[in-house]
Amino acid sequence: MNNKYKILVIEDEANIRGLLTAMLESGGFHVIQCDTCDSAILLYESYHPDLALLDLGLPDADGMRFLRYVRRNALTPVVVVSARTDESDKIAALDLGANDYVTKPFSSGELLARIRAALRSSRHCNEEGRLPGGKFILEDFLIEYDSRRTYYLGQEIKLTQTEYNIVAFLSEHCGKLMTYATLIKEIWGDRTDENSIKKLQVNMANIRRKLGISPSEPKIIYNELGVGYRMDHSI
Amino acid sequence: MKKRSIWKDVAITVFILGVAFVISVSFQNVFGIDEQITTLFAFAVFLISLLTNGYVYGIISSCVSTLAINYAFTFPFFAFDFITPVNLISAVVMITIALLTGALTTKVKRNEEIRLESEKERMRANLLRAVSHDIRTPLTTIYGSAATLLENGDSLSPDQRKLMLQSIQNDSVWLVRMVENLLSVTRLDSDNVKIAKVPTVLDDLIASVLVKFKKRYAAQMVLLSMPEDILIVPMDAMLIEQVLVNLLENAVMHGEGMTKLELRVYAEDQQAVFEVRDNGCGIPKEKLQDLFIGFYEQKEGSVDSHKKNTGIGLSVCATIVSAHGGMISAENLPDGGALFRFTLRLEETVNEQ
Numbered sequence: 350m351n352n353k354y355k356i357l358v359i360e361d362e363a364n365i366r367g368l369l370t371a372m373l374e375s376g377g378f379h380v381i382q383c384d385t386c387d388s389a390i391l392l393y394e395s396y397h398p399d400l401a402l403l404d405l406g407l408p409d410a411d412g413m414r415f416l417r418y419v420r421r422n423a424l425t426p427v428v429v430v431s432a433r434t435d436e437s438d439k440i441a442a443l444d445l446g447a448n449d450y451v452t453k454p455f456s457s458g459e460l461l462a463r464i465r466a467a468l469r470s471s472r473h474c475n476e477e478g479r480l481p482g483g484k485f486i487l488e489d490f491l492i493e494y495d496s497r498r499t500y501y502l503g504q505e506i507k508l509t510q511t512e513y514n515i516v517a518f519l520s521e522h523c524g525k526l527m528t529y530a531t532l533i534k535e536i537w538g539d540r541t542d543e544n545s546i547k548k549l550q551v552n553m554a555n556i557r558r559k560l561g562i563s564p565s566e567p568k569i570i571y572n573e574l575g576v577g578y579r580m581d582h583s584i
Numbered sequence: 585m586k587k588r589s590i591w592k593d594v595a596i597t598v599f600i601l602g603v604a605f606v607i608s609v610s611f612q613n614v615f616g617i618d619e620q621i622t623t624l625f626a627f628a629v630f631l632i633s634l635l636t637n638g639y640v641y642g643i644i645s646s647c648v649s650t651l652a653i654n655y656a657f658t659f660p661f662f663a664f665d666f667i668t669p670v671n672l673i674s675a676v677v678m679i680t681i682a683l684l685t686g687a688l689t690t691k692v693k694r695n696e697e698i699r700l701e702s703e704k705e706r707m708r709a710n711l712l713r714a715v716s717h718d719i720r721t722p723l724t725t726i727y728g729s730a731a732t733l734l735e736n737g738d739s740l741s742p743d744q745r746k747l748m749l750q751s752i753q754n755d756s757v758w759l760v761r762m763v764e765n766l767l768s769v770t771r772l773d774s775d776n777v778k779i780a781k782v783p784t785v786l787d788d789l790i791a792s793v794l795v796k797f798k799k800r801y802a803a804q805m806v807l808l809s810m811p812e813d814i815l816i817v818p819m820d821a822m823l824i825e826q827v828l829v830n831l832l833e834n835a836v837m838h839g840e841g842m843t844k845l846e847l848r849v850y851a852e853d854q855q856a857v858f859e860v861r862d863n864g865c866g867i868p869k870e871k872l873q874d875l876f877i878g879f880y881e882q883k884e885g886s887v888d889s890h891k892k893n894t895g896i897g898l899s900v901c902a903t904i905v906s907a908h909g910g911m912i913s914a915e916n917l918p919d920g921g922a923l924f925r926f927t928l929r930l931e932e933t934v935n936e937q
Contacts, residue, residue: 436822454760459799543783547816550785554814557787564791565808574792574821575782 353379354468357398359389359415360430361408365453369402369430372457373464386410390418393425400426400468403447405438413442420446426467426525430455440528440576449526449579466581470524485520488582490560490569492520501560501569511536512556515549519570519580528577553578593636597645600635604628604649608657621657622674625649629678633685637693642682650675711769715896719762722755757800761833765900768826772907779907781818783931786810786849786856789821793828794847801836807846815849816931817856823904824928830897831860831924839864839922855910855927863921867914875914876902901926 356373360366361384370380381396383389386407393401393415401419405412412429419425429450431439439450448467451460485492491500497513499506508516514536519527530541532549539545553572562568571579608621629649633642654664654671729748737745772779787810794806817824828847835845842864850857867875876898898914905912905926912926 454756547783547785550788551814551816554785554787558812563808564787564810565794565806567791567795571795572788572791574784574788574825 353377354400355379355381355396355398356464357389357392357396357401358382359386359401359407359412360384360404361406362404365404365430369460372460373402375457376461376464378464384408386412386415389415393419398425400428400464402428402430402464403442404430405442406432413438413445416442416445416447426470428463428467436575440530443526443528443577444530448524466524466579469582470522485523487520487523487569487580492517506559508556508559512552512559515552516556516570516580519578523580524582526573526577526579532577589637593641596635597632597641600628600632601645601648601652605652612657622653622677625653626674626678626681629682630685633682634689638690639683639686642686643679646678646682650678711896715762715766718896719759722758725755726752762896764826765830765896768823768900769896769903771820771823772903779820779823781820781908783816783818784821784824786815786817789817789819789825789828790847790849792821793825793832796825796829797832800833804836804845806832807844809846809848809850811850813851815851815856817928818931819908819928824908827901827904827926828858828860830901834897834924835860835862835864835922839866841865842921851930854930856930857925857927859923859925861917861921861923863917863919866916866920867922872914872916876912 356378358366358369358373358380360369360382363384366382366384370382373380381392381398383392384407386409389401389403392398401415403412403415407415416427416429419427426448427442427446429439429442429447430453431442431450432453443450448470449463451463483494485494489502492498493500494517497517499508499513499516515532518532518535529546529549533539533541533545536549537545553570556570557564560569562570568583569580571581573579604625604627608624611621611624626649629642629646632645633639636642650671651664653674655662729752733740733745733748740748790808790810794808797804797806832845832847835842839845839862842862844863846859846861848857848859848861901924902912905928908928910926910928912924914922914924917923
């Protein structure tokens with residue numbers, strides 16, 4: 350029929366579902382709608398959408414069930430829609446493999462940016478991944494994976510082992526929000542607690558300083574306070 | 585919590601009885617007096633009833649005291665004797681003291697609790713009244729504009745339509761902010777749960793604050809100054825983020841004529857100091873006094889005199905900062921503009937290698 354991206358919208362409140370549909374269609378996406386977890390799984394199987402937009406508070410089952418179902422055998426990006434009151438659910442969803450989230454209320458600009466980043470990240474994984482000798486380029490930032498070197502604005506940046514590991518890991522999942530727990534497990538193999546989160550934040554602050562990126566104008570690496578970090582294009 | 589207070593009461597009881605016993609023994613052995621010993625124990629029982637919760641400890645200690653006096657300090661020494669009338673009288677006196685004091689102090693404590701509860705209730709009622717009043721204005725705009733657009737949209741010029749949509753957007757943004765603030769307050773208020781402080785690197789906090797602020801006020805530049813050292817502060821990051829966003833927004837909304845908005849963070853005496861300063865019109869003198877409590881304290885009659893945006897923001901800031909054990913203050917700068925400052929205790933300073 351056409352080659353638009355297909356987005357599966359799973360949201361039980363009709364008003365918001367209508368709003369999401371309008372926003373997405375105006376952004377050039379093809380929208381498939383449903384309002385329960387069961388119908389979502391059914392539609393997912395028959396349409397194979399490119400991305401799913403999932404509200405966490407569904408009436409028939411927790412949205413997590415859908416997420417678990419998809420993540421059993423597919424990397425289809427899932428973006429979670431959450432309210433500020435269900436922060437812990439949001440983090441749990443990200444830990445389970447959701448790509449990103451938008452918090453209600455959101456503007457159409459925010460929603461489309463998150464969705465495009467999530468679609469980009471899934472393409473990224475497919476095409477590049479961590480190839481030996483591969484390079485990663487994001488705006489002015491360059492990683493050479495085999496020599497473990499990083500460059501910013503043409504200058505080589507001397508990172509410590511840990512800092513490099515963090516940056517490399519984020520780059521492999523460019524566009525995807527990585528939670529504290531995921532990062533800590535990958536970098537140190539530790540459990541997530543106050544100390545490991547602090548260690549991660551200190552490393553991140555040092556990376557920012559070495560790149561010369563001020564908190565007032567974040568670039569390359571973005572942080573979601575209390576949730577995690579994401580490497581991404583500037584919006 | 586409950587267990588701890590039981591242990592505390594037991595400790596008080598044992599300690600006071602112990603002291604009374606030691607003093608009595610020394611009275612008897614050193615000075616050879618034993619007439620005042622009963623009085624002394626009566627005083628001990630009175631103190632215990634006063635300092636502990638409920639009747640139990642007072643009654644137990646009065647029984648113990650009676651037995652102790654009977655056994656050790658009255659004739660016949662080191663034997664129990666319940667027949668001598670003097671001993672019986674002292675036992676009755678002790679138990680009466682314990683019961684009466686217990687009853688009185690329990691009543692006083694309960695009254696105090698009721699007073700605190702009703703004070704909280706009054707604050708909550710004030711808050712609710714002020715919130716519902718403040719919410720009515722934007723809702724009127726949103727409802728009215730949406731209805732007009734639906735019914736008579738065709739007869740309006742594109743500019744008029746745009747203006748109405750704009751006001752719908754602005755007022756819903758205002759409502760969103762109000763709800764965020766209310767959520768922050770309820771997060772603090774629920775059963776006085778202590779806030780969960782997590783060590784947070786200030787870089788991440790500030791980055792998040794500025795991104796959030798920029799989303800709403802894209803045109804407003806914020807000059808940032810931060811130390812080279814990495815500062816770590818134990819905090820509930822969502823709440824402190826709310827404080828900083830509120831202070832920055834407050835400057836935009838009330839600092840008329842502002843051209844420069846600054847956010848400064850520095851360390852001083854084991855404290856992280858956060859300063860938001862602008863070069864706008866400053867804070868009117870009559871408002872400086874109750875700037876941070878105004879929202880909870882405004883009287884019913886005076887609500888209307890407040891502009892809609894004097895809202896809840898600063899009161900929420902003060903509540904959050906004091907829940908963190910910090911200080912918040914506001915002042916006017918000598919060369920115009922306002923300065924808001926708050927402090928939080930630092931965890932440690934990690935120097936850059």
